[in-house]
Amino acid sequence: MFRKNSLFKDTNIMSLVKKITRKIFRLVENREKRFLHNTSIEVLKYVITNKSLPLWVKLYFIIISGLVVFVAVNLAVGIYNKWENTPVIIGIxxxxxxxxxxxxxxxxxxxxxxxxxxxxxxxxxxxxxxxxxxxxxxxxxxxxxxxxxxxxxxxxxxxxxxxxxxxxxxxxxxxxxxxxxxxxxxxxxxxxxxxxxxxxxxxxxxxxxxxxxxxxxxxxxxxxxxxxxxxxxxxxxxxxxxxxxxxxxxxxxxxxxxxxxxxxxxxxxxxxxxxxxxxxxxxxxxxxxxxxxxxxxxxxxxxxxxxxxxxxxxxxxxxxxxxxxxxxxxxxxxxxxxxxxxxxxxxxxxxxxxxxxxxxxxxxxxxxxxxxxxxxxxxxxxxxxxxxxxxxxxxxxxxxxxxxxxxxxxxxxxxxxxxxxxxxxxxxxxxxxxxxxxxxxxxxxxxxxxxxxxxxxxxxxxxxxxxSSYTGSTEYMAQTGGLMSLMIGFSVIFIAEIIYVILFILSMIIFIMF
CATH class of the missing domain: 2.60.470.10 (Acid-sensing ion channels like domains)
Structure with a gap:
């Protein structure tokens, strides 16, 4: 009799956890959708959230977006290397x-x-x-x-x-x-x-x-x-x-x-x-x-x-x-x-x-x-x-x-x-x-x-x-920020958005585990 009661309780707990997990994932999914609809990066809005687009169109834009990100990162790395290797310039x-x-x-x-x-x-x-x-x-x-x-x-x-x-x-x-x-x-x-x-x-x-x-x-x-x-x-x-x-x-x-x-x-x-x-x-x-x-x-x-x-x-x-x-x-x-x-x-x-x-x-x-x-x-x-x-x-x-x-x-x-x-x-x-x-x-x-x-x-x-300094921290941020914004519409606000979503997901996981 004791075993039946314990199994019944375990089954109720598992089902309750599953229900809570589904609700959390729905909440996270809704938050992700809202995030993708309102993000400052237009590619995510256009490719991921738009379900009416054909698959080949989405693949096309994903490939283009990947190439643009690759080029932007390489240019930003080049600016950083120039900043590191030529920190001082001699002027008149x-x-x-x-x-x-x-x-x-x-x-x-x-x-x-x-x-x-x-x-x-x-x-x-x-x-x-x-x-x-x-x-x-x-x-x-x-x-x-x-x-x-x-x-x-x-x-x-x-x-x-x-x-x-x-x-x-x-x-x-x-x-x-x-x-x-x-x-x-x-x-x-x-x-x-x-x-x-x-x-x-x-x-x-x-x-x-x-x-x-x-x-x-x-x-x-x-x-x-x-x-x-x-x-x-x-x-x-x-x-x-x-x-x-x-x-x-x-x-x-x-x-x-x-x-x-x-x-x-x-x-x-x-x-x-x-x-x-x-x-x-x-x-x-x-x-x-x-x-x-x-x-x-x-x-x-x-x-x-x-x-x-x-x-x-x-x-x-x-x-x-x-x-x-x-x-x-x-x-x-x-x-x-x-x-x-x-x-x-x-x-x-x-x-x-x-x-x-x-x-x-x-x-x-x-x-x-x-x-x-x-x-x-x-x-x-x-x-x-x-x-x-x-x-x-x-x-x-x-x-x-x-x-x-x-x-x-x-x-x-x-x-x-x-x-x-x-x-x-x-x-x-x-x-x-x-x-x-x-x-x-x-x-x-x-x-x-x-x-x-x-x-x-x-x-x-x-x-x-x-x-004098060839490129200071302000100039470096201005140049890299200009490149990333030009290529993918990247901004500091998007970084804050990413941090917010990551913290939200981590808090939900911690809530489920404990």
Whole structure:
């Protein structure tokens, strides 16, 4: 009797569940029909709900609809790939930049003569000083043959200072912005990869370096500078409040009379060894916060000629909206995104210089004198490390060093100077100049030893290059939405409708199960 009652109850429950299920499915079906009748996609209304159409007509429209959806999705994927692969576009700024709002380029001048003959002709082969001279003159030498390399009276940097031409003898006449200026007031001595050179308009070491370097790289004769040092970088520019005389000095106007004119004396009779196969000088124009590398980028200035460098300024800016894009895709780095070990400001050349310094420090446990001291306690490579330096210079482009430099992307905000140079020989008859230095010199001496160089801007204004987002999220939605709407009448409302139907069906299923 109990079993019959239980079976009867089970049968009633099953029939009740079936009735509820049928009602739910009818309700869902009615909702689906209403949805299909009122949906924003016309194809669903026309093909599915219209029962009077023949089967082949429905199949035709289903196939066409499938092809249209396929094309629309492919086009939308293409837009997405373009958005991902080309996130940044470089355009031209809408406003002009004046040259007096940016610094005049930093200029480094190096004598191709690496040593004065009068200072080194007495050195004895086999001595420590002679070993230093071979390294200074880029001569291939087996330094293991030198004895007592550890016993030395002076460092390699002091040796270079003693045998090199001083800036006050190298640059003998200066005019800047039509004013005669003592060259020692605007040029400083600095160590670069071509030895001891003269530099103009570089940022002061206090703003450029994170800690003080004990060598000439941080300049000499600071007490002779009357101009006040101020901070500057391509991203922030000059401070709002500026003194009457300051440096880095800005440009004033276009034309040779508004630039820098200098006279260089090569002292040919005192030549001993040259960094190249000729006489003269090397010149480099660059950003005032950059690390100069004359060996790869220096431009020649020949003796007995007047050389003119017409400066073309180009600056790069970046919109803040590209910060969220990965560095590898936008291919630039904001100066406040990456901190360097020695330099306060990030630039690509500063970053690469630190990579080289770390490379030599790893291989030789020292850093060459012309590279940044990435650690305060790091030592400068001296004569006892010359053999290691020579071997390391052959491996400077190894995998590890290259991987480090690959991470040194260009700065998002940058200032670059492109020099357009041309040269003409001095007149054989009469050589005229406004410098008093030449009054007592013969024409033969002038043509043999001197060089006149002009640096000036060609235009008062220029336009910056601006990095900005090529396609933002708004543009991407507008383009893909336009495609989907054009092809299948798709809209955001339809997405809401689909979500509503799915949630409704799920709620009905949950109700049946529980």
């Amino acid at each position: 700024s809408s406003h002009m930049t004046t040259i007096n709002s940016i610094p005049f380029p930093a200029i480094t001048i190096c004598n191709m003569n690496q040593a004065k003959k009068s200072k080194v002709e007495h050195l004895v082969p086999g001595s420590i000083e002679y070993a230093m001279l071979q390294k200074t003159c880029y001569r291939e030498t087996n330094y293991t043959s030198f004895k007592n390399l550890q016993q030395k009276n002076e460092t390699f940097t002091n040796f270079i200072v003693n045998i090199s031409e001083k800036c006050e003898n190298l640059i003998v006449s200066c005019m800047f912005h039509q004013q005669k200026i003592p060259c020692t007031d605007i040029f400083r001595e600095i160590f670069v990869d071509e030895g001891l050179c003269c530099i103009f308009n570089l940022l002061h070491p206090y703003y450029l370096y994170k800690f003080r370097s004990p060598y000439v790289r941080d300049y000499t004769s600071l007490e002779r500078f009357s101009d006040i040092a101020v901070d500057w970088d391509p991203m922030s520019g000059y401070p709002k409040r500026l003194p009457s005389r300051y440096y880095p000095r800005p440009g004033v106007g276009a034309g040779s009379s508004m630039g820098l004119q200098i006279i260089l004396n090569g002292h040919v009779d005192d030549y001993y060894c040259s960094s190249t196969n000729g006489l003269g000088f090397k010149v480099l124009l660059y950003n005032p916060i950059d690390q100069p590398r004359l060996k790869e980028s220096g431009l020649p200035v020949m003796l007995g000629r007047q050389t003119t460098f017409r400066i073309i300024a180009r600056s790069f800016e970046a919109s803040p909206n590209i910060r969220h894009i990965q560095r590898s895709k936008r291919q630039c780095i904001f100066s406040d995104e990456q901190k360097l070990l020695f330099y306060r400001y990030y630039t690509r050349r500063n970053c690469e210089s630190e990579c080289d310094a770390l490379f030599f420090l790893r291989l030789c446990d020292c850093i060459p004198y012309y590279l940044p001291l990435v650690y305060p306690n790091a030592s400068i490579c001296d004569v006892d490390r010359f053999q290691c330096l020579n071997n390391a210079e052959l491996e400077v482009f190894d995998v590890e060093s290259s991987q480090c430099k690959e991470l040194c992307l260009p700065s998002c905000h940058d200032l670059i100077f492109y020099p357009d140079s041309f040269t003409t020989p001095f007149s054989k008859a009469n050589f005229r100049t406004r410098s008093d230095y030449l009054k007592n010199l013969s024409s033969e001496y002038i043509r043999k030893n001197l060089a006149v160089v002009h640096f000036f801007h060609t235009e008062n204004y220029f336009r910056s290059n601006v990095r």
